[in-house]
Amino acid sequence: MEFKRVVVTGLGALTPIGNTVAEYWNGLINGVSGAAFIKSFDVEKFKTKFACEVKNFDADGFLGRKDARKLDPFVQYALFSTEEAVKDAGLDFEKLDTSRIGVIWGSGIGGLKTFLDEVVNFAKGDGTPKFNPFFIPKMIADIAPGHISIKYGLRGPNFTTVSACASSNNSLIDAFNYLRLGKANMFITGGSEAIINEAGIGGFNAMHALSTRNDDPATASRPFDLDRDGFVAGEGAGTIILEELEHAKARGAKIYAEMVGGGMSADAYHMTAPHPEGLGACLVMKAALEDAGLTPADVDYVNVHGTSTPIGDPQEVKAITDAFGDRIYDINISSTKSMTGHLLGAAGAVEAIAAILAIKNDIIPPTINHFTDDPAFDPKINFTFNKAQKRVVNVAQSNGFGFGGHNASVIFRKYQD
């Protein structure tokens, strides 16, 4: 059977460097860091005292106090970025077949804050189980797409993908596949995460995963720099409206780009450490290219996973080298996590948006905070250090790798009729 074509017709973003897509993109191309000392809890006893928090987000103002308190922040964020995307795409659901519109959403963890608060409350008591009736429905990772469907009345396929930091790449790929197969006309997809709380920061600290550069948070996320010392936790949401091409054309939709491929693989190696030779990462990039019917020569930009950890960055460079061969010297690579921090389950979505806007604007957002070359990396590779670069971007690929060894990679192309 012939696959249908799938295009991007709407975007929404709530990120540590901007609460709209326009602000986010402006932050990206100007090299803005979203990192600062954590405001949401007392960090005195924590090894890491900073993160990339979402700023000036007024949940009560957006949702009303009654509804806001029933929603974990990861759902509040999801609804916020989705509202922007729905407006951006010009969607009037009363005029569309809502049984053919689904929501596939990514979240690595779900409602960690809700879980933490409820368990702390229980532990303070005498053992009598006094849990809030909203505890479970606030916390479960699948509740974000549930709420999106309820808000807009969307009765197509609806679920969450959970693959840690690859989660929203998986949601994009699932939505893409259902659309290609003709199983729906449109998906609201993307991901959200909200783990900047005592459990999230303390838990990642215990793994030695986070940067501890407390004397200079803004430069702590420095992917591919010699002195990188861990990732910087981020939070937020990204929404992408994926639509079957003929459906988009019929309603006169604005088209940002075409989604042309998705790849998935597993490292099958270790709970948290990536495969040292980048085996899974190489496989996933090749799989995505093959799915798209493209070769490395077609690719202009790779938005890498690039979390700024000592062991993660080298394996990804090794993987790109193996997957791209000599083409690696002609592409731009960048890690926008240098600016946003690591949005975990939302990373795939916000980074796909960066890739889509790179295609739309022909600008590569930079990898900021580069001070010292790491001799482990070939100096001929263009990591787009410190400043955005102009170049025609026909094809952009975006990688996401998650604890558990999950890898997912997506590819977008400039739309041509």
Place this chain on the structure above:
Amino acid sequence: MSDIASRVKAIIVEKLGVDESEVTPEASFTNDLGADSLDTVELIMEFEKEFNVAIPDDQAETIGTVGQAVAYLEKNVKA
């Protein structure tokens, strides 16, 4: 208004996000104040916490209006 009635009212206003004027004795949590089944459970738990009482499930099921809540608590809360 009794002390119990005013505290019940405050809880309902806070949890259901309704205006104080709507919280009349006859007002039904579900029909008039927009509560769903989970809201109702939460309200009962809040009453238990506020007044330091345990409301058994079979009793909780009989509390559907503001007035019923106040009456139950006035009868069962030790002064």
